[in-house]
Amino acid sequence: MSEEVRFRLQQVSCFYGGTRALHEVTMDIPARGVTAFIGPSGCGKSTLLRSLNRMNDVVPGFALTGRVLLDGQDIYSSRADPVALRRRVGMVFQRSNPFPSSIFDNVAYGPRLHERLSPAQLALRVEEALRAAALWDEVKDRLNLQASMLSGGQQQRLCIARALAVRPEALLFDEPASALDPLSTARVEELVLELGRSLTVVIVTHNLQQATRVADRTAFFLLGRLVEYGPTVELFTTPKDSQTEAYVSGRFG
Amino acid sequence: MMHTPWLKEGVAARWLAAAALLISLAMVVGLVAVVSAVAGKAFWPRPLVQLHLADGRVLLGEVWTREADPNHPGHERWRLKTGNRDLEGQDFVWVPKAAVVAREVPSAAWLVERREYGNFYGFAGELRSPEGIVRGTDERFSDAVARAIRRGRELVEEERHVLDRLAALHAPVVKYEARAKGAKNERRRQRALAALERARQHEEENAAPLLARLAEVRHQAEEVTLVMNAAGGQVMTVPAAGVVRAVPINALGLGARVELYLSRWWEFLSAEPREANTEGGIFPALFGTALLVFLMTFAVVPLGVITAVYLNEYASGGVFTRAVRLALANLAGVPSIVFGAFGLAFFVYGVGGTIDRLLFADSLPTPTFGTGGILWASLTLALLTVPVVVVATEEGLQSVPDATRDGARALGATRWQTLRHVVLPYAAPGVLTGTILAVARAAGEVAPLMLTGVVKLAPALPLDGTPPYLHLERKFMHLGFHIYDVGFQSPNVEAAKPMVYATTLVLLALVVVLNVVAVALRARLRRRLSRSAV
Numbered sequence: 207m208s209e210e211v212r213f214r215l216q217q218v219s220c221f222y223g224g225t226r227a228l229h230e231v232t233m234d235i236p237a238r239g240v241t242a243f244i245g246p247s248g249c250g251k252s253t254l255l256r257s258l259n260r261m262n263d264v265v266p267g268f269a270l271t272g273r274v275l276l277d278g279q280d281i282y283s284s285r286a287d288p289v290a291l292r293r294r295v296g297m298v299f300q301r302s303n304p305f306p307s308s309i310f311d312n313v314a315y316g317p318r319l320h321e322r323l324s325p326a327q328l329a330l331r332v333e334e335a336l337r338a339a340a341l342w343d344e345v346k347d348r349l350n351l352q353a354s355m356l357s358g359g360q361q362q363r364l365c366i367a368r369a370l371a372v373r374p375e376a377l378l379f380d381e382p383a384s385a386l387d388p389l390s391t392a393r394v395e396e397l398v399l400e401l402g403r404s405l406t407v408v409i410v411t412h413n414l415q416q417a418t419r420v421a422d423r424t425a426f427f428l429l430g431r432l433v434e435y436g437p438t439v440e441l442f443t444t445p446k447d448s449q450t451e452a453y454v455s456g457r458f459g
Numbered sequence: 460m461m462h463t464p465w466l467k468e469g470v471a472a473r474w475l476a477a478a479a480l481l482i483s484l485a486m487v488v489g490l491v492a493v494v495s496a497v498a499g500k501a502f503w504p505r506p507l508v509q510l511h512l513a514d515g516r517v518l519l520g521e522v523w524t525r526e527a528d529p530n531h532p533g534h535e536r537w538r539l540k541t542g543n544r545d546l547e548g549q550d551f552v553w554v555p556k557a558a559v560v561a562r563e564v565p566s567a568a569w570l571v572e573r574r575e576y577g578n579f580y581g582f583a584g585e586l587r588s589p590e591g592i593v594r595g596t597d598e599r600f601s602d603a604v605a606r607a608i609r610r611g612r613e614l615v616e617e618e619r620h621v622l623d624r625l626a627a628l629h630a631p632v633v634k635y636e637a638r639a640k641g642a643k644n645e646r647r648r649q650r651a652l653a654a655l656e657r658a659r660q661h662e663e664e665n666a667a668p669l670l671a672r673l674a675e676v677r678h679q680a681e682e683v684t685l686v687m688n689a690a691g692g693q694v695m696t697v698p699a700a701g702v703v704r705a706v707p708i709n710a711l712g713l714g715a716r717v718e719l720y721l722s723r724w725w726e727f728l729s730a731e732p733r734e735a736n737t738e739g740g741i742f743p744a745l746f747g748t749a750l751l752v753f754l755m756t757f758a759v760v761p762l763g764v765i766t767a768v769y770l771n772e773y774a775s776g777g778v779f780t781r782a783v784r785l786a787l788a789n790l791a792g793v794p795s796i797v798f799g800a801f802g803l804a805f806f807v808y809g810v811g812g813t814i815d816r817l818l819f820a821d822s823l824p825t826p827t828f829g830t831g832g833i834l835w836a837s838l839t840l841a842l843l844t845v846p847v848v849v850v851a852t853e854e855g856l857q858s859v860p861d862a863t864r865d866g867a868r869a870l871g872a873t874r875w876q877t878l879r880h881v882v883l884p885y886a887a888p889g890v891l892t893g894t895i896l897a898v899a900r901a902a903g904e905v906a907p908l909m910l911t912g913v914v915k916l917a918p919a920l921p922l923d924g925t926p927p928y929l930h931l932e933r934k935f936m937h938l939g940f941h942i943y944d945v946g947f948q949s950p951n952v953e954a955a956k957p958m959v960y961a962t963t964l965v966l967l968a969l970v971v972v973l974n975v976v977a978v979a980l981r982a983r984l985r986r987r988l989s990r991s992a993v
Contacts, residue, residue: 259869261865261868261869264868266775266776289871289872289873290871291871292868292869292870292871293870293871296869296870297865297869299862299865299866299869301862303860303862303863303865303866304866305863305866305867305881306863306884306885315867315870315872315880316870316871319870319871319872319876320871365866368866368870369869369870372870372871
């Protein structure tokens, strides 16, 4: 692969207390396109995703060995600042989690935290983020509406807009559509595809069809190990590993 | 078979629960109803009854109780409030019903409420003033008396105002005297003496006109006197300035009675107590209670919230955290008098004594902060209520979904920013719930106050117009203690009984008002929180 690499993982192992959740994962995640992590529950795919912006740091007993390089910098080195890291690597969660405030304030939260923008600049930034999250046309006339008044799918797109408003380089999706109806799922998937053109997008999903629809590359995890990683089409049609084949063909999971 | 197992169905349990609820409800409603009823009646004008006794005595007064005479079974006796303490030496007499020959409600009877010696009951005599004498038979008498009382009130107020100014003039003299006495070296002593001399001079130069005015006011106040005749024939003379109100009470129509009733309530709420707290108002106690609770809230909310935030957000959840939680839970069960003893030892003698040695050494051995005061009492109450606030705040913090915290953290918010912007606003209603509970608990607490600064009569309010305005070291009055004092420690318990119930009602009302304010605040906060806050 001659593409630019965003994340380079070198023998990453994760532990919760004494239990090992990930075994020496080594992989490169390119700067453009969508990378999907698939695998049965408890295979460590979410742990790995949350390790990419150090969201696991607050979990009691969590430990990580190996190296996670973001643009060549070790994000777990003692000099690395997790707060600055999360500004570069945003995250969208399984359940939408808007703050109990207006649509505008939700999207403006990140920029207000990190930048000194004039009200006009801030309004522009909010609009830009909402447009990028394909929510602008639906909410432009009611930005002061309480975020909780939006539908589930809209709330999830609002959370995407909120993450985009700080202009991250990478966006992590942790099963972003698992709590949504099919129509909303389709819109979020479109959005993931769209965002993958300009950002590094990593998505964890249970839904194999979803992976085939949105991901350029797919990584299959089983019992904390990276079993197979490659272009999505190859992984689903000509898997090299028998376990991968068993999983993608629906024999277990 | 149609035999439904009665117990199994839970019918009995349901009825038991309903009965228990009903009893609890009845007790609460009963409490409020009894207190309100007795207190509500307390200031309603009672008719003056004139009794002619078999032995020739004539008594005028209010019939307070009728009961079976324990000395003469089968007979009734009446407790008559005859007032006129200055003439008779007592306010009440027992009259055996059998001794009453004749009984009437004379429309000419007057009630005179006085600043000293309590009520006078009798008949109109005359009003003497430099302008002349208005006789009781004169139809202008009522108006003249009312005018004289109004003028008298103005004079009393002016007298107090002049005395305040004189006290303000004298304050520096006292201050420099103490400083000269406590000076650590000769140079300081000389400086204090020079300042003292200047203060004395200043006082001397400015006091003369005030003293003259004071003499004039006092003279004017004594010039106008009301002369009344008691039912027994004695003559009572009182300066108009010494009269709170004087009315021909039996002749009053309903409107005038209502007016009298309301004006008595207003006096009760707004005036200072007289006659060892058995008369007058409760304003200093009301004010002291409100200020105490206010100061306590100021102390307990930050303390409790910070503790809860630490326990919930930062502490690792180990043995230490569990020990702290256990200690807090136990603290909530400690009898309040123990807190009083702690407040006395730690705040008053410990902290207060140290402050005195360091900052008020001049005035020792007279303590400034080293004695009970509103600050120490409120801090003691804060300690007493801190577990409530901690528990409620922790509940509030635990109700914040992890997903919401994650959302903020994933945007690059630091732990503190997450706490500040997302977690605390979310938990604010919990904090207010804790505050409400703390206020409700503190407003009714008396025992710890008795050791840390409450008094039956405070010479000055803890908040007034003289700098530094808020006098945290001052002793204060409190409604709860006032109830105890008036009800059980006063020289005239019988006469003060209505005051006790009225004070109780005011204390209840105060607690309710404080709670309503806090609940309204919480509701507003919740609304705002759900509108925009982050």
